[in-house]
Amino acid sequence: MSQWHPQPDQLVEFAAGTCHTGMSVAISVHLHYCTQCRTALSELESTSAVLFEQQSAVPVTDSAFEQLMQRIQREPEVEPVVEPVNNRFPKALSTLLPASLDDLDWRQPMKNLRVSHLMTDESGMIIGLHHMKAGARVPNHYHRGEEISVVLEGGFSDQLGSYGAGDFILRTPDDTHSPQTDAHEDCLMLSVVAAPVKLTGALGWLLNPFLKA
Amino acid sequence: MSAANVISILSSKKARTMTQTSQTADDWADLLEAVARRQDTKAFEALFKHFGPLIKAFALSSGLHSQGDHLPEELVQDVMLAIWRKSASYDRRKAAPSTWIFTIARNQRIDMLRRLNKYRADVSADAIWDLESDTELFGEIRQSRIQDKVKSGLYDLPVDQRQVMAKVFLEDKSHQEVADEMKLPLGTVKSRVRLAMKKMKLSLEALDL
Numbered sequence: 541m542s543q544w545h546p547q548p549d550q551l552v553e554f555a556a557g558t559c560h561t562g563m564s565v566a567i568s569v570h571l572h573y574c575t576q577c578r579t580a581l582s583e584l585e586s587t588s589a590v591l592f593e594q595q596s597a598v599p600v601t602d603s604a605f606e607q608l609m610q611r612i613q614r615e616p617e618v619e620p621v622v623e624p625v626n627n628r629f630p631k632a633l634s635t636l637l638p639a640s641l642d643d644l645d646w647r648q649p650m651k652n653l654r655v656s657h658l659m660t661d662e663s664g665m666i667i668g669l670h671h672m673k674a675g676a677r678v679p680n681h682y683h684r685g686e687e688i689s690v691v692l693e694g695g696f697s698d699q700l701g702s703y704g705a706g707d708f709i710l711r712t713p714d715d716t717h718s719p720q721t722d723a724h725e726d727c728l729m730l731s732v733v734a735a736p737v738k739l740t741g742a743l744g745w746l747l748n749p750f751l752k753a
Numbered sequence: 754m755s756a757a758n759v760i761s762i763l764s765s766k767k768a769r770t771m772t773q774t775s776q777t778a779d780d781w782a783d784l785l786e787a788v789a790r791r792q793d794t795k796a797f798e799a800l801f802k803h804f805g806p807l808i809k810a811f812a813l814s815s816g817l818h819s820q821g822d823h824l825p826e827e828l829v830q831d832v833m834l835a836i837w838r839k840s841a842s843y844d845r846r847k848a849a850p851s852t853w854i855f856t857i858a859r860n861q862r863i864d865m866l867r868r869l870n871k872y873r874a875d876v877s878a879d880a881i882w883d884l885e886s887d888t889e890l891f892g893e894i895r896q897s898r899i900q901d902k903v904k905s906g907l908y909d910l911p912v913d914q915r916q917v918m919a920k921v922f923l924e925d926k927s928h929q930e931v932a933d934e935m936k937l938p939l940g941t942v943k944s945r946v947r948l949a950m951k952k953m954k955l956s957l958e959a960l961d962l
């Protein structure tokens with residue numbers, strides 16, 4: 541069971557479908573590990589459904605049902621659902637991945653850290669993977685915007701706690717931290733960042749992996 | 754008012770309540786199963802008559818028409834088509850019919866907005882909200898109990914809280930956008946939603962660690 545969760549209002553926006561794609565993907569991955577949040581989501585969706593049913597209905601055009609049945613006859617075949625080629629992770633993330641993580645375009649800003657940029661969403665959030673070697677320590681840094689990390693494999697700790705698979709960690713611009721990977725296992729994380737991170741120390745340039753040179 | 758009048762009002766009220774309660778979640782679930790098992794078009798038409806106008810209201814409250822007059826009707830078509838095609842995956846032990854239909858409407862709206870705004874569809878709404886709820890956790894009885902709790906809870910809410918709930922849950926607006934629109938501080942919008950959830954005794958509060 542995961543110990544670190546999205547905030548209630550983030551789950552509300554997820555249930556309503558109003559958060560940006562980066563946040564949605566991060567929450568979706570967390571939900572695969574967390575029964576507690578799945579229960580909360582189910583209740584939020586029930587709440588939405590009750591509000592949905594209590595709306596004042598707006599009549600549809602008279603021919604709408606007929607048109608729909610014609611469309612069903614015209615397009616009887618359901619387009620095949622494209623299943624992700626990668627099944628190692630929850631679906632929301634897997635759809636963004638090639639069969640092997642080695643096929644990703646990895647950059648290595650530090651000896652013990654590899655990062656890969658998967659996509660930039662409609663709000664400018666960057667969705668990526670971070671791979672930290674066992675026992676690695678990332679120098680102290682702060683964030684210009686929000687940073688969300690969801691641990692996929694392994695674990696790490698920083699000044700505020702320690703984290704394992706499924707944990708959802710939100711860092712706001714004011715937080716400074718220096719993550720340290722668990723000693724015996726590499727750590728793979730989903731990362732969603734608003735803006736490239738900036739190191740507080742002299743190694744600043746190293747941790748700007750998403751800033752294309 | 755004459756006694757006869759009162760009785761006729763009472764009985765028409767009663768009749769109205771009866772027609773409303775005669776369509777329970779169970780009935781909608783039966784209809785969805787009829788569509789899945791026999792491709793029953795009569796059952797599908799009954800679902801369309803009830804849910805089509807609600808989907809249209811949902812599209813309008815989300816402001817879809819501002820991006821094209823035809824879009825609310827298009828959303829109705831897309832959602833009902835998806836219901837027809839996915840009906841076999843409906844499981845009444847996992848979700849009340851209206852909850853299942855709401856999630857389809859939400860996902861179709863997200864995908865439609867992405868298409869309209871030409872965002873790359875690297876990841877579809879169905880891939881993000883692919884969560885199969887756990888049967889053992891939820892179950893049919895629990896599902897209808899949650900809906901009952903929500904219904905009576907919403908009924909008891911003060912108007913300002915209800916209004917915020919409707920905006921946050923249906924109108925495709927983030928807490929921030931609702932706050933801007935209602936000229937309220939962001940914290941007030943968030944706390945109204947949380948207070949409402951608390952009043953309904955839903956477990957979201959358990960997450961307040």
Ligand SMILES: [Zn+2]
Nearest residue numbers: 545546574577
């Ligand atoms: Zn959780």
